Amino acid sequence: MTAHAHSDHHxxxxxxxxxxxxxxxxxFLSVLVALLVLTGITVGASRIDFGSANMLxxxxxxxxxxxxxxxxxxxxxxxxxxxxxxxxxxxxFLALLFLFTLVDLTTRRWDSYVNTIRTxxxxxxxxxxxxxxxxx
Amino acid sequence: MTTNIPAIDQHAAPTxxxxxxxNNTSGFWSWASTLDHKRIGLMYLVGxxxxxxxxxxxxxxxRVHLWEPDGMLFDNPTYNQVFTLHGAFMVFLFVIPAxxxxxxxxxxxxxxxxxxxxxxRLNLLSFYLWLTGAxxxxxxxxxxxxxxxxxxxxxxxxxxxxxxxxxxLAVFVLGFSSIFTGLNFIVTVHKLRAPGLTWFRMPLFVWAxxxxxxxxxxxxxxxxxxxxxxxxxxxYQVGIFDPRLGGDPxxxxxxxxxxxxxxxxxxxxxxxxxxxxxxxVHSRKxxxxxxxxxxxxxxxxxxxxxxxxxxxxxxxxxxxAMFAFSFLTFFVAIPTAIKEFSWxxxxxxGSIALNAPMLYTLAFLIIFAIGGLTGVxxxxxxxxxxxxxxxxxxxxxxxxxxxxxALAFFAGLHHWWPKMFGVMYDxxxxxxxxxxxxxGFNATxxxxxxxxxxxxxxxxATYVPDFQVFHQxxxxxxVILGVGIALMxxxxxxxxxxxxxxxxxxxxGVTLDWLTPTPxxxxxxxxxxxxxxxxYDYSTLDLSTTRTPIA
Amino acid sequence: MSHDGHHSVxxxxxxxxxxxxxxxxxxDTPVQEFQAAKLGFxxxxxxxxxxxxxxxxAYFYYHETYAETFRVGGQQLDWQLGAVNTTVxxxxxxxxxxxxxxxxxxxxxxxxxxxxxxxxxxxxxLGIKYVEYSAKNQHGLIVFSHLFDGYDQxxxxxxxxxxxxxxxxxVPHGHLFFAIYLTMTAIHGLHVVIGAGLIxxxxxxxxxxxxxxxxxxxxxxxxxxxxxVDLIWIFLFPLLYLVP
Ligand SMILES: [Cu+2]
Numbered sequence: 001m002t003a004h005a006h007s008d009h010h011x012x013x014x015x016x017x018x019x020x021x022x023x024x025x026x027x028f029l030s031v032l033v034a035l036l037v038l039t040g041i042t043v044g045a046s047r048i049d050f051g052s053a054n055m056l057x058x059x060x061x062x063x064x065x066x067x068x069x070x071x072x073x074x075x076x077x078x079x080x081x082x083x084x085x086x087x088x089x090x091x092x093f094l095a096l097l098f099l100f101t102l103v104d105l106t107t108r109r110w111d112s113y114v115n116t117i118r119t120x121x122x123x124x125x126x127x128x129x130x131x132x133x134x135x136x
Numbered sequence: 137m138t139t140n141i142p143a144i145d146q147h148a149a150p151t152x153x154x155x156x157x158x159n160n161t162s163g164f165w166s167w168a169s170t171l172d173h174k175r176i177g178l179m180y181l182v183g184x185x186x187x188x189x190x191x192x193x194x195x196x197x198x199r200v201h202l203w204e205p206d207g208m209l210f211d212n213p214t215y216n217q218v219f220t221l222h223g224a225f226m227v228f229l230f231v232i233p234a235x236x237x238x239x240x241x242x243x244x245x246x247x248x249x250x251x252x253x254x255x256x257r258l259n260l261l262s263f264y265l266w267l268t269g270a271x272x273x274x275x276x277x278x279x280x281x282x283x284x285x286x287x288x289x290x291x292x293x294x295x296x297x298x299x300x301x302x303x304x305l306a307v308f309v310l311g312f313s314s315i316f317t318g319l320n321f322i323v324t325v326h327k328l329r330a331p332g333l334t335w336f337r338m339p340l341f342v343w344a345x346x347x348x349x350x351x352x353x354x355x356x357x358x359x360x361x362x363x364x365x366x367x368x369x370x371x372y373q374v375g376i377f378d379p380r381l382g383g384d385p386x387x388x389x390x391x392x393x394x395x396x397x398x399x400x401x402x403x404x405x406x407x408x409x410x411x412x413x414x415x416x417v418h419s420r421k422x423x424x425x426x427x428x429x430x431x432x433x434x435x436x437x438x439x440x441x442x443x444x445x446x447x448x449x450x451x452x453x454x455x456x457a458m459f460a461f462s463f464l465t466f467f468v469a470i471p472t473a474i475k476e477f478s479w480x481x482x483x484x485x486g487s488i489a490l491n492a493p494m495l496y497t498l499a500f501l502i503i504f505a506i507g508g509l510t511g512v513x514x515x516x517x518x519x520x521x522x523x524x525x526x527x528x529x530x531x532x533x534x535x536x537x538x539x540x541x542a543l544a545f546f547a548g549l550h551h552w553w554p555k556m557f558g559v560m561y562d563x564x565x566x567x568x569x570x571x572x573x574x575x576g577f578n579a580t581x582x583x584x585x586x587x588x589x590x591x592x593x594x595x596x597a598t599y600v601p602d603f604q605v606f607h608q609x610x611x612x613x614x615v616i617l618g619v620g621i622a623l624m625x626x627x628x629x630x631x632x633x634x635x636x637x638x639x640x641x642x643x644x645g646v647t648l649d650w651l652t653p654t655p656x657x658x659x660x661x662x663x664x665x666x667x668x669x670x671x672y673d674y675s676t677l678d679l680s681t682t683r684t685p686i687a
Numbered sequence: 688m689s690h691d692g693h694h695s696v697x698x699x700x701x702x703x704x705x706x707x708x709x710x711x712x713x714x715d716t717p718v719q720e721f722q723a724a725k726l727g728f729x730x731x732x733x734x735x736x737x738x739x740x741x742x743x744x745a746y747f748y749y750h751e752t753y754a755e756t757f758r759v760g761g762q763q764l765d766w767q768l769g770a771v772n773t774t775v776x777x778x779x780x781x782x783x784x785x786x787x788x789x790x791x792x793x794x795x796x797x798x799x800x801x802x803x804x805x806x807x808x809x810x811x812x813l814g815i816k817y818v819e820y821s822a823k824n825q826h827g828l829i830v831f832s833h834l835f836d837g838y839d840q841x842x843x844x845x846x847x848x849x850x851x852x853x854x855x856x857x858v859p860h861g862h863l864f865f866a867i868y869l870t871m872t873a874i875h876g877l878h879v880v881i882g883a884g885l886i887x888x889x890x891x892x893x894x895x896x897x898x899x900x901x902x903x904x905x906x907x908x909x910x911x912x913x914x915x916v917d918l919i920w921i922f923l924f925p926l927l928y929l930v931p
Binding site: 250251252254255256258315319320322323324326327328353354355356357358360361362365368371372373374375376378380381382383384387390391659 | 712713719722723724726727730731733734735736737738739740741742744745748749752753834835837838840843845847859860862863866867870
Binding site: 020022023025028029031032035036039042043046054055057058059061062065066069070072073074075079080082083086087089090091093094097098101102105106 | 722725726729730732733734736737740741743744747748750751752766770773774777778780781783784785787788791792910911914915917918921922924925926929931
């Protein structure tokens, strides 16, 4: 920040909200086409068995789609630095929630004493209670 | 940060009959629909104080009940409700909203040289959301109460036949009240700083509120979805927290503490901010390590997202996760210690004024040292396994929440009271109240450290007779504490009616909040301020002009 | 409200079909007002991400725990309807972006047209969602009439999960997938409803000519909200309908 925090405001003499980048219709249309194509690829990729990589592929494509929406439709590409930081940091902190909960869950199988107390099942964790039976 | 504000220097004492934010309009509706940050701050002050008194009453009931090993007042289920009410009221209705809502609202725009917060309507909405939360919480008591503890741990919170959905809704609404306050402060700090008020000329209370706001915005939504999910579990058995349905209650704890550990810093960072201001003004010295304190607030905000699992060491996390969380927890101690040392170094060789705000500040410095260090003890995994859910933990977080945060809040109230109302309280009574509170507080909670380390579990309605002497000492302390707080409230209330006129600049502060008329006018400054000097620069302030009573 | 002779800043209307905008009194300039509101709204969107994030965390937690349940559960959803709904939302995101652009370029008629199309997209989305919920209801995977009946502890039965076809009988805790599906899509659907309401609200303002090149803030903000709704669905679609 410069010595005059308000300087950016005073520099605009025009009685407008400021100078705004206006995207071209052509660009919006290209983004839309890309999003639709990527949706097709998502469906296609889900039909092929890549094992555990399917999740990674699906999420990678979803992230690309999300980036397109954020950058172009939400106009973040031309937005101020602080607005970029604010929105992207929400994903960063969300990643922390994912990281630690999943680290806890997936490393429980390292604790051999837990598995001797609880009956391990093939999906690596226990079924604490019988499932509610379906009835007709 | 002496500033170049001709309008204020020349007309330092507004002429008699001048209007200010208190008297420019009148009538109930002028308050209920106000967009003025100062009036909203006052409404928060009244609301959160009432919540504090209610929470304090529940605390006294708990302490009186525990006079006898078998309990004096309640049956066990009722006791569960009373300690839950104490925790829930104190945490959600007082400690989290109190400082940002009242003093933050009052002072932040003044310190920035702004006419108001950036989004005044949202600010009023925050207050009404707080009020709605308070009404819902009270409604929950009428609808059968709740006995889950303030933590709402699953699966008990899913099964108990009490008004958990209502209090969950209250917490959800209060969460959004807190979010909107934080959001508003962030925007205000970014967009409404006076010309010349660079980031490193901002007072540290502003820095602290800014860091707090980041936490409010990023952590609170997870609490929101957590209490919603608990409500959904009770309404249609989602199953994700319910072990009968294949769910894992540990996931609830992850979600809950993802918010509630950072929430500890939502509570304590504003208190740090107040202390930073007060040690400087009342020692008449620039803050030692200004930038370190500013950055340590941000560091605490970030680190606090990495340590929540230290609340779950006995909950069935993986050993690896416990190791990681314990390891990371120690890092919180670094920025926190930086602050404590900086405050002490600021006082060192300062021109110390032993007035009521400074006495509370000194009490804070002592109590927070104990509260902070016992936190390090509890952060270490192997010790925590033994101390978990004992009175040692209770004593630790009361040294932080009551002893540090509430005392800092009282310190700030005494400090800004003359600014807010233009009147001074009786300094002698205020100092006596401070002494009683300090003695009462330590008498209440020091014995809890001892009995906790000897195995007295928290939240129990009864106990083995060996602990009776500690419980009785604690109860006596709580009564002393209650007397001190009652005296403080009395002192404040009396000052409104009989208090002397305050000085123009009561303590000789040089931040912008002290350079407006007292009390401030509607839009805070008669002439938009321009800041030309560094923060906490006392050299240019002529004390003789500040010591004139307001007209 | 003004004082000391400071008068509020007014942004003039670019044409007779538009109305001027008065900047709120506590801001010095229109830029300051615009940026403050926009930063505030981005912060709000960040809270939405974290609120939904909790649900996604729960999804991943149980996807990891009961992978088979999620795989079989996902097969019970109609991926074709999901794909159609994805397309509808992407199209509506595009019309929204075009609507904001029309407001930025002072094209009143186009603004109303594109915003109207976006609301139409929202309605189609909700209609398809209704069809999907009905199918789940029919197969006893989510029996809405018994949704709030409570857990039957004695018989270990969940009244809203009856699974008439027995499709989930070989996987543990089959109801969990549908509970998570219902919770995520219902909260998302609520956002669709709120979003549509907000769009209708700005359409009223647009009809009065309040939005133009000089002032289009509300259209911009509601647009951001709508794109967020789309953003969340971009992740929901593969996770729920094409369970990886
Ligand atoms: Cu903690």
